[in-house]
Amino acid sequence: MPRGQIGPVLRQLPSTTLSFKFLIMTRVRFAPSPTGYLHIGGARTFIFNWLYARRRGGTMILRIDDTDVVRNTQASLDSIYEGLRWLELGWDEFYRQSERLELHRKAAWAIFEKGHAYRDFTPASEAVENPTGPWLFNPGMRELTRAESDRRAGAGEPFVLRFRVPRESRQEVVVQDHVYGTVSKATGDIEDFALLRSNGMPTYHMASCADDADLRITEILRGQEHLANTFKHVLIFESLGVETPRTAHLPLLMAPDGAKLSKRIHGPVVSVTTYRDAGFLPHAFVNFLSLLGWSPKNDREKMSREELVELFSLDGINRSNAIINFTAEEPFDPKALWLNAEHLRSLHHAELSQRLMPYAEKAGFAGATPDKLRAIAPLIQERMRLLGEVATVADFFFLEPRSYDPGELIPQKGDAAMAAGALRKSKEILSDLPAFDHATLESALRAAAADVKLKTGQMFQPVRVAVCGRKNAPPLFETLEALGRDTVLARIDFALGLL
RNA sequence: GGCGCUAUCGUCUAAGGGUUAGGACGGAGCCCUCUCAAGGCUCAAAUACGGGUUCGAAUCCCGUUAGCGCUACCA
Numbered sequence: 001m002p003r004g005q006i007g008p009v010l011r012q013l014p015s016t017t018l019s020f021k022f023l024i025m026t027r028v029r030f031a032p033s034p035t036g037y038l039h040i041g042g043a044r045t046f047i048f049n050w051l052y053a054r055r056r057g058g059t060m061i062l063r064i065d066d067t068d069v070v071r072n073t074q075a076s077l078d079s080i081y082e083g084l085r086w087l088e089l090g091w092d093e094f095y096r097q098s099e100r101l102e103l104h105r106k107a108a109w110a111i112f113e114k115g116h117a118y119r120d121f122t123p124a125s126e127a128v129e130n131p132t133g134p135w136l137f138n139p140g141m142r143e144l145t146r147a148e149s150d151r152r153a154g155a156g157e158p159f160v161l162r163f164r165v166p167r168e169s170r171q172e173v174v175v176q177d178h179v180y181g182t183v184s185k186a187t188g189d190i191e192d193f194a195l196l197r198s199n200g201m202p203t204y205h206m207a208s209c210a211d212d213a214d215l216r217i218t219e220i221l222r223g224q225e226h227l228a229n230t231f232k233h234v235l236i237f238e239s240l241g242v243e244t245p246r247t248a249h250l251p252l253l254m255a256p257d258g259a260k261l262s263k264r265i266h267g268p269v270v271s272v273t274t275y276r277d278a279g280f281l282p283h284a285f286v287n288f289l290s291l292l293g294w295s296p297k298n299d300r301e302k303m304s305r306e307e308l309v310e311l312f313s314l315d316g317i318n319r320s321n322a323i324i325n326f327t328a329e330e331p332f333d334p335k336a337l338w339l340n341a342e343h344l345r346s347l348h349h350a351e352l353s354q355r356l357m358p359y360a361e362k363a364g365f366a367g368a369t370p371d372k373l374r375a376i377a378p379l380i381q382e383r384m385r386l387l388g389e390v391a392t393v394a395d396f397f398f399l400e401p402r403s404y405d406p407g408e409l410i411p412q413k414g415d416a417a418m419a420a421g422a423l424r425k426s427k428e429i430l431s432d433l434p435a436f437d438h439a440t441l442e443s444a445l446r447a448a449a450a451d452v453k454l455k456t457g458q459m460f461q462p463v464r465v466a467v468c469g470r471k472n473a474p475p476l477f478e479t480l481e482a483l484g485r486d487t488v489l490a491r492i493d494f495a496l497g498l499l
Numbered sequence: 500g501g502c503g504c505u506a507u508c509g510u511c512u513a514a515g516g517g518u519u520a521g522g523a524c525g526g527a528g529c530c531c532u533c534u535c536a537a538g539g540c541u542c543a544a545a546u547a548c549g550g551g552u553u554c555g556a557a558u559c560c561c562g563u564u565a566g567c568g569c570u571a572c573c574a
Contacts, residue, residue: 228569472535
């Protein structure tokens with residue numbers, strides 16, 4: 001069983017007595033069903049729950065809602081763990097609904113015993129549709145006497161256990177949602193939903209409510225798609241005789257076309273692992289998602305995990321859906337990219353190089369070590385938006401530039417002779433320099449440029465291209481220093497051979 | 500179809516009766532500069548529509564339109 005580590009924020013909180021904690025302790029849960037990969041909407045729901053739990057000094061629970069045996073897959077479960085672990089947030093308690101079925105069934109039959117549920121023997125194939133309004137219940141089943149119901153069940157006839165939604169008088173089910181305020185629905189518009197399937201498995205509604213009650217969940221933060229379900233849940237909680245947890249429904253994350261995010265339609269961009277593989281920093285990703293549907297209301301954008309915890313409040317959650325921007329060419333929201341770049345820039349060189357290692361290896365940088373990456377970290381840190389971009393930003397530190405266009409060596413308003421002249425002069429100067437640090441290099445090369453009457457740009461470009469294989473690169477002198485004299489001279493020789 | 504929810508720059512959002520409707524990303528331009536970045540400055544860009552209420556509406560009310568969700572023995 002995977003364990004989430006408890007974040008440092010919780011450990012910093014003052015400890016309270018057990019009984020005091022028990023009374024006010026906030027308990028929230030993220031309850032994915034393992035029927036697909038972890039997508040960014042799910043990740044955001046997890047993050048909001050986590051932030052709320054940490055803010056309140058409460059408990060974050062991961063509960064796998066796996067009551068749909070037909071659609072559950074191990075691959076999906078693995079993908080959820082993988083995605084959540086990458087977030088580096090952790091969780092405090094873990095449950096699987098499939099291990100708690102007896103609890104759910106007991107709750108369902110308790111509702112039945114109270115007369116708030118009934119057996120429906122209508123075969124699934126005979127379900128009737130109501131073209132003019134909503135389907136509410138199958139005919140003849142609500143009225144079955146208890147004796148008749150018991151007899152048919154005893155005879156082995158399959159049935160679904162349904163909640164008996166009150167229909168005698170007009171009633172309203174009222175929900176006080178933290179985000180959407182007072183929302184109500186007439187019982188006349190709520191169908192007799194299922195509690196137990198004919199195979200004896202609890203439905204989502206039943207399992208979810210029974211577990212929320214048993215786990216003493218205090219607040220439910222979940223996607224807005226569940227807002228309409230909440231009326232059913234209130235009915236269940238009331239029938240169970242327990243208090244309904246307070247709900248806060250989150251506005252949904254949508255695709256740029258306003259449609260629901262879907263892997264089938266929108267591709268891998270909706271999967272959390274895509275962000276990881278591209279080189280997002282977990283806390284930058286958390287920061288980005290936290291800003292979708294929530295605002296600290298003080299114009300803060302870049303926030304550390306600790307700042308997010310400190311600032312998080314249910315009051316800052318919006319009611320309208322948020323669009324996450326991506327295109328076929330650019331799979332990541334520009335703001336996500338910007339935030340990641342911001343967080344990348346504030347990393348210590350040691351941590352940056354550590355985080356860079358796997359991406360350097362993936363890029364095939366043979367000599368890449370944490371030490372070497374650390375040495376070049378200051379040169380590439382503000383030139384990357386994603387860790388994966390190390391492949392294109394730092395290539396020449398590890399691989400010999402050989403395939404560039406020799407024309408690139410020729411500076412503005414110059415010719416091959418000028419480029420060759422600049423390179424020869426540089427080679428001469430660089431060979432004799434007593435030291436090879438960037439300050440020495442800079443003054444020497446500037447003096448050399450004046451010496452041969454070249455503008456600095458005309459002098460430096462040939463060297464830069466010879467050494468980096470392209471015109472756009474990190475600062476020249478620091479780069480030369482990092483590469484070392486032998487490599488630099490060899491590359492200048494190679495370039496001279498191209499001219 | 501029925502029910503529920505939502506509507507501020509392209510996107511994320513702030514303002515909850517009185518603001519030149521603010522910020523950020525992205526875009527454009529300028530500056531800095533050995534290139535690229537980063538940074539600094541500037542510009543363009545929004546209250547869906549129609550009615551009310553009010554001295555005054557992005558803000559409150561009604562309607563329209565649009566979008567989203569629920570309407571399963573999925574979650």
